[in-house]
Amino acid sequence: MTPLPSGPPPDPREHPRPIPEPPPRVRSGGGPTDAELWRQAASDGGAEAFGTVFDRHARAVYNHCFRGTADWATAEDLTSIVFLEAWRRRADVRLERDSALPWLLGVANNVVRNQHRARRRHRAALDRLPPPPAEPDHSDDVAGRLDDEKAMRRVLELVHRLPRADQDVLALCVWDGLSYAEAAVALGVAVGTVRSRLARARGRLREPRPSALRRSPCASSATIW
Numbered sequence: 035m036t037p038l039p040s041g042p043p044p045d046p047r048e049h050p051r052p053i054p055e056p057p058p059r060v061r062s063g064g065g066p067t068d069a070e071l072w073r074q075a076a077s078d079g080g081a082e083a084f085g086t087v088f089d090r091h092a093r094a095v096y097n098h099c100f101r102g103t104a105d106w107a108t109a110e111d112l113t114s115i116v117f118l119e120a121w122r123r124r125a126d127v128r129l130e131r132d133s134a135l136p137w138l139l140g141v142a143n144n145v146v147r148n149q150h151r152a153r154r155r156h157r158a159a160l161d162r163l164p165p166p167p168a169e170p171d172h173s174d175d176v177a178g179r180l181d182d183e184k185a186m187r188r189v190l191e192l193v194h195r196l197p198r199a200d201q202d203v204l205a206l207c208v209w210d211g212l213s214y215a216e217a218a219v220a221l222g223v224a225v226g227t228v229r230s231r232l233a234r235a236r237g238r239l240r241e242p243r244p245s246a247l248r249r250s251p252c253a254s255s256a257t258i259w
Contacts, residue, residue, distance in 0.1 A: 075121075
């Protein structure tokens, strides 16, 4: 990994699109755990140690933010906010596990919620203004990104019918692949609560649904529910 300068962590726009599987949470081959790297970053400013944590988990956080917003650009911005918050709080936070991912996804949950509130306020202001003229872009890349966002919005229309707490558990356990224990750390609840919320969410989503909602736009092998 290229060492980072002191200051804010690297820009997540280096990871342009989500991938189906998150990177390894703890380096194999006897390398330092996230918790060890976190302590290094907290004790001496350790931009390099923090950069390694970023490299391991930036794509997983990016995917989580996209699934909560259905917007590529917004997901990139929110990923930056998550890691800036992690950098700012590195001396105050003590990881409960070797992996930093559960804690990072807990921060991402809060960031996505704040973004939803800000977007509602912004829409209310825009409703009082005339709509801007359309500026279509016909490149293949932009068209593909818009198709992904449209498909993800259809998924979120169904998922958003669930209570907010059930949505969070579904995203962490099914989409992000966290265990019950890791999701409990991310959400600050008991493991049993995670289990019951996930079972309830899955039960409500077993009703017949349009075929377009049966595949994740992020990857052909990803699981929606």
